[in-house]
Amino acid sequence: xxxxxxxxxxxxxxxxxxxxxxxxxxxxxxxxxxxxxxxxxxxxxxxxxxxxxxxxxxxxxxxxxxxxxxxxxxxxxxxxxxxxxxxxxxxxxxxxxxxxxxxxxxxxxxxxxxxxxxxxxxxxxxxxxxxxxxxxxxxxxxxxxxxxxxxxxxxxxxxxxxxxxxxxxxxxxxxxxxxxxxxxxxxxxxxxxxxxxxxxxxxxxxxxxxxxxxxxxxxxxxxxxxxxxxxxxxxxxxxxxxxxxxxxxxxxxxxxxxxxxxxxxxxxxxxxxxxxxxxxxxxxxxxxxxxxxxxxx
Ligand code: HBI
Ligand code: FE
Numbered sequence: 001x002x003x004x005x006x007x008x009x010x011x012x013x014x015x016x017x018x019x020x021x022x023x024x025x026x027x028x029x030x031x032x033x034x035x036x037x038x039x040x041x042x043x044x045x046x047x048x049x050x051x052x053x054x055x056x057x058x059x060x061x062x063x064x065x066x067x068x069x070x071x072x073x074x075x076x077x078x079x080x081x082x083x084x085x086x087x088x089x090x091x092x093x094x095x096x097x098x099x100x101x102x103x104x105x106x107x108x109x110x111x112x113x114x115x116x117x118x119x120x121x122x123x124x125x126x127x128x129x130x131x132x133x134x135x136x137x138x139x140x141x142x143x144x145x146x147x148x149x150x151x152x153x154x155x156x157x158x159x160x161x162x163x164x165x166x167x168x169x170x171x172x173x174x175x176x177x178x179x180x181x182x183x184x185x186x187x188x189x190x191x192x193x194x195x196x197x198x199x200x201x202x203x204x205x206x207x208x209x210x211x212x213x214x215x216x217x218x219x220x221x222x223x224x225x226x227x228x229x230x231x232x233x234x235x236x237x238x239x240x241x242x243x244x245x246x247x248x249x250x251x252x253x254x255x256x257x258x259x260x261x262x263x264x265x266x267x268x269x270x271x272x273x274x275x276x277x278x279x280x281x282x283x284x285x286x287x288x289x290x291x292x293x294x295x296x297x
């Protein structure tokens with residue numbers, strides 16, 4: 001009998017450390033199999049974040065979340081959300097087991113498919129989770145896919161990821177930093193102050209408050225190449241948050257061909273997560289209180 005292929009599971013660096021990368025299989029959302037405990041976890045997290053995010057999340061995030069009819073009472077059905085999402089920006093949600101190999105993930109984004117983990121965390125994991133679950137993906141990432149400009153940015157990011165994957169690992173690191181400091185941990189400037197649009201923040205109770213109200217972190221204006229050089233944190237709150245003026249600014253930044261940018265970045269040092277440069281547009285120079293000295297990725 002041929003030995004079973006060794007269960008070689010790649011590990012992916014995420015905002016909570018190295019986690020196993022699951023199969024690339026697309027799975028139907030097993031909505032009928034969700035327990036009442038699963039729906040209760042969704043309800044508890046949704047209600048808590050909805051209360052915290054008023055005055056903290058960007059107007060567009062909150063508007064689009066309402067527009068797509070996402071409610072706390074139960075875990076949404078992907079097929080129902082897809083009707084609204086496809087009509088708005090041509091995006092659709094697909095169910096996955098969890099983290100995908102990078103190239104697979106990029107290919108989905110490039111084709112306007114957002115992979116959403118089909119399972120939700122357990123009640124005892126309400127505040128800490130080692131990898132993205134349904135709440136992070138659905139509550140955090142999906143509402144802004146209703147915004148045409150951000151939706152175009154995410155598809156352009158996917159196309160860029162496929163290209164970066166062919167160029168090599170350094171280009172991928174540069175591009176992952178861009179994803180990290182915008183899609184996951186980005187802030188946006190509104191007339192009434194800085195607001196959150198990053199998914200990693202909006203799905204986290206503590207960081208939703210910390211990113212805007214703590215004196216510790218830097219808050220610096222968006223600068224594409226500066227961000228692509230900047231290392232980040234996977235085990236603590238971010239030391240630096242980057243601020244965009246508009247979603248159009250993100251889309252405009254990804255229009256040029258990145259190949260010459262990767263070549264330029266390869267000649268430059270990476271920037272530690274907590275640094276502030278003379279060339280930075282500084283909204284807030286952080287105190288660095290509570291920062292760990294090592295552990296930048
Ligand atoms: N897979 N399902 C899933 N969701 C992600 O957000 C994800 C992924 N694989 C790779 C990945 N993110 C990051 O490495 C991106 O920077 C590519
Ligand atoms: Fe995410």
